[in-house]
Every structure is written in C-alpha cells, then in structure tokens.
Amino acid sequence: MLKQILSVLVAMSLTVTAACAKAENEQPITLTFVSTYDGKEAELIKARAKAFEQENPGVKVNFVEVAFGSASNYVKTAMLGDQALDGFRSDNSWVPEFVELGLLHPIDGLISPENAADFNPTALASVTIGEKLYGLPTVMEAPALLYNKRLLQENGYAAPPQTMDELMAMAKKMTAGGRYGLYVSDDSYFALPYVWAFGGDTMTDDRNSHIASAESVQGLAFMRTLRESGVTQPYPDFADGYNRMMSDFKEGKSAMIVNGPWAVSDLLTGAEFKDAGNLGIAAVPAGPGGQGSPAGGHSLVVSKYSKHPDATYKLIQYLTNAETQTSQAKELKTLPSRLSVYEDSALASDSIVQGFKEVLESAKPRPRISEGAQMFGDFSANLGPMLLGRLTPQEAANNIDAAWRVLLKLDR
Incomplete structure (x- = not known):
C-alpha cells in the first residue's frame, strides 16, 4: 500500500514539475531590438514586426530607435553595461569590431543551408568572421x-x-x-x-x-x-x-x-x-x-547576451526574408541581399533595381x-x-x- 502511495506522489510531482516547466516556457517574451531605420523604411519594418508578433503570439518586439551615427557606441555601451538588448541592425563594417569585443552570437548553427544559399555570397562574406556567420544581410549597397x-x-x-x-x-x-x-x-x-x-x-x-x-x-x-x-x-x-x-x-x-x-x-x-x-x-x-x-550594406545580428537567442534569430530571419525584402525593394528601391527576390516579376523589369544589381557584380568587400x-x-x-x-x-x-x-x- 505504501509503495502505491509513493508511486502516486511521484507521478503527481512529475506532473506538477512538467506543468510548471510548460507554463514557464509559454511565458510571453519581449525582444529588445535597436533600430537605426528611419522614415518609410522604419514604418515598413515596424509593420513587418507586427506581422511577426501575430504569427508568434508569445513574442513581443520592443524597438529602441537610435540615430545611425551614434548606434555603434550605443550598442557597445548597452551590452557592456548589461542593458537588455537582443538584436540590432548593424552596418556590415561594424561587425568585425563587435565580434572582437565578444558582443555577437554566431548564427551559423541556426541558419539552414537552403536559407544561406539564397543570400548573395558577397553579402554573407561581409558578416562572416573566422568562418563563423554573425548576421543576416537585410540590404546591399554599392555606389x-x-x-x-x-x-x-x-x-x-x-x-x-x-x-x-x-x-x-x-x-x-x-x-x-x-x-x-x-x-x-x-x-x-x-x-x-x-x-x-x-x-x-x-x-x-x-x-x-x-x-x-x-x-x-x-x-x-x-x-x-x-x-x-x-x-x-x-x-x-x-x-x-x-x-x-x-x-x-x-x-x-x-x-x-x-x-x-x-x-x-x-x-x-x-x-x-x-x-x-x-x-x-x-x-x-x-x-x-x-x-x-565598395560592397556595403546592413545586417541584422543577435546579441551574445540575449536571453532569447533562438527567438531573436527567428525575428531577424523574418525581417530579412524574401517577402520583407521584396516589399523594401518595391517601395523604397533598396537593393535586396536575397537572390530569389530579383526574380519577382515587378523587380525583374525594374531598371533601377536591376541597374544596381549589375553594379554589385564588380563590387568589392571592405x-x-x-x-x-x-x-x-x-x-x-x-x-x-x-x-x-x-x-x-x-x-x-x-x-x-x-x-x-x-x-x-x-x-x-
């Protein structure tokens, strides 16, 4: 009889533990994202973040808007000062320094081969340091x-x-x-x-x-x-x-x-x-x-100190996916970093987008x-x-x- 009682108590304990763990895992989380977007591009990205929240009801995105010129120092100060920060938009030229300071979470273990293959190789190379990938390119630039x-x-x-x-x-x-x-x-x-x-x-x-x-x-x-x-x-x-x-x-x-x-x-x-x-x-x-x-551009990166690196990666993947980049290119004439976006029928006949695409063929990394x-x-x-x-x-x-x-x- 005692043995049966103990078995019931153990089962109840495991059930409660599992329920607590499930409840903890289902707690809504807020991702803090430092944005240097402005104007129409900021509006577009915020709208895409809202769509991300709807598709991921347990996640909220909190944008911290910082002027581009001061963003690098802001991010370094925030992370080294233990402020909550999960991801941010980085100029590609900042990535080597952030990596050297140990501020970025490598994402080569998170990105699928199929996803990686859709990005322009030069764009990915710009944020690959020591054979590790540290960002997802959102736009490319070349004068x-x-x-x-x-x-x-x-x-x-x-x-x-x-x-x-x-x-x-x-x-x-x-x-x-x-x-x-x-x-x-x-x-x-x-x-x-x-x-x-x-x-x-x-x-x-x-x-x-x-x-x-x-x-x-x-x-x-x-x-x-x-x-x-x-x-x-x-x-x-x-x-x-x-x-x-x-x-x-x-x-x-x-x-x-x-x-x-x-x-x-x-x-x-x-x-x-x-x-x-x-x-x-x-x-x-x-x-x-x-x-x-010079091949330039921006990438979305994950903070090394993020408490939610997987969710943050999911966010930056969403904000750099083909749908987002297609909207950016059509509305803002930005240059996509994803190869598949150029196949969109409207963009394939867009002389501005295709003109810059040709410029990228002779672009060189900084x-x-x-x-x-x-x-x-x-x-x-x-x-x-x-x-x-x-x-x-x-x-x-x-x-x-x-x-x-x-x-x-x-x-x-």
Whole structure:
C-alpha cells in the first residue's frame, strides 16, 4: 500500500514539475531590438514586426530607435553595461569590431543551408568572421555612377562612360551653360572606386595599408585632375556637400554623380527624375588597374547576451526574408541581399533595381578587420584638402598612411 502511495506522489510531482516547466516556457517574451531605420523604411519594418508578433503570439518586439551615427557606441555601451538588448541592425563594417569585443552570437548553427544559399555570397562574406556567420544581410549597397539620361542624349551619348578617360571626356562636353559634368565628393567612401580603378588599395584583411602606393596615389590624382579641369562642381569648398550634390543632380545642374541605392527615393522627388526612367545607373567606370565599388550594406545580428537567442534569430530571419525584402525593394528601391527576390516579376523589369544589381557584380568587400569602420575618418580628412589643392595627392596619401599605421598598430 505504501509503495502505491509513493508511486502516486511521484507521478503527481512529475506532473506538477512538467506543468510548471510548460507554463514557464509559454511565458510571453519581449525582444529588445535597436533600430537605426528611419522614415518609410522604419514604418515598413515596424509593420513587418507586427506581422511577426501575430504569427508568434508569445513574442513581443520592443524597438529602441537610435540615430545611425551614434548606434555603434550605443550598442557597445548597452551590452557592456548589461542593458537588455537582443538584436540590432548593424552596418556590415561594424561587425568585425563587435565580434572582437565578444558582443555577437554566431548564427551559423541556426541558419539552414537552403536559407544561406539564397543570400548573395558577397553579402554573407561581409558578416562572416573566422568562418563563423554573425548576421543576416537585410540590404546591399554599392555606389554607382548615376547619370541623367536626357542630358547625355542631348550631348550625343547613347550610353554612360565605360572608362575613366571617357568619364573625363563626357564630363567636359557636358560642362556648359551653367551646368557641370560630374560632382566629385570629399567623402572618401565615394573615392574608393577611383583608387581601385588605377590598381590601388586601402587596407587589407591581413592588416596592411596600401593607400600610399603609386597606384593609389594615381587614383587620387585623377580625382584632383577632374576638379582642376573644371568639369566638376564650381563651388570653392565642400560645405553641405552631400545635399549640394543631390540638389544639383535633381535640378539638372549636374549630369553625373556617384551615389548609392539609398539615394534613389530622394532623387525621384527631383524635377529631372519625375520620370524614373530618366535616371541612369551604371558601374563607376573602369581604369587601367581595374574596376569596383565598395560592397556595403546592413545586417541584422543577435546579441551574445540575449536571453532569447533562438527567438531573436527567428525575428531577424523574418525581417530579412524574401517577402520583407521584396516589399523594401518595391517601395523604397533598396537593393535586396536575397537572390530569389530579383526574380519577382515587378523587380525583374525594374531598371533601377536591376541597374544596381549589375553594379554589385564588380563590387568589392571592405576590409574585414575591427578597425575597418574607422578608416574613412582619416581618409576624408585628407581627401578634401587634396581636392582643394592644399595637399598634393602624395602628401594626402602619406598622411592617411601614417594615421592608418597608428590605427593598425603597424611598425613604421
């Protein structure tokens, strides 16, 4: 009899334990996600998160909105300070540093082979560090040569320039009557295609600086020659440079600029591009040493300190799935990171999306080192003075190289 009573008590205990465990597992959870989205893109992502919550009733998503420029420091401070944070939108260039600091949860054990195969390989490579995957790419970016088709046609050109020599010649011909051929920016991100066109380089994955090489200096010198030839913007400095570049192009004051897919929504509000078909997109022209634009973009990542890594992965998988990326591309003209999205019938005939897709074919990854995100500060600080004639191309390159050698802790 005693044995039977004990058996009943044990069974009751196991039942209660199982019920408690089930109740605990079914407790609703809230995922804290740091967002750097803004405008229409933020609205779209929030709507997709609401759809995710409906499909996963036990999960709520709490967005913490942070300006892009301060997001990297915000995330590092939050996680190192034990604040609740499950996932966030990261610029791809930040990922190596976050990995080095031990802040990201690797997801190569969570993603299926079929899912991984649908992402652009270059996009996945950008967030793969030490053979481990740390993010799901949400959009891709690569600067292109954007041109006004009408202005080119009026000057006798049926196609954009294919080489740097052609770029110079076409810019000269289209500089007349208060209009100029090409805007040259002092933002060093837009200088990389010129450096690579002449066979130069910046930093490499093996932590070497090549900016002061003869080839790199040649690329910088070509940018300077464009400005000295009078085919670029007539302004005496680069004050409010990005906005000037955009407004001049939208108003037809310039024929060509170098910019990325993020600029398209704004450009289509301009008088010249009310007809989106007038916006031409091509790879930045090749030079004697090659061709390429920096492959950038953003990825969604999981915090190493998340208490719910599986649920957070499920969220970022949802926010980067084909349905989400198709909506982003159609509504915002962003460049998908998933290969299958380009097969959508509407996008397959979209000249803007397909134009940028071709640019990606010659895109190059930026250095996957923890200091990679910091390289542009010293580069831009010397690029502007060089373009304005205050430094020679060699002096500018030497200054950048010296700063990078300190940054990379290289022996002089």
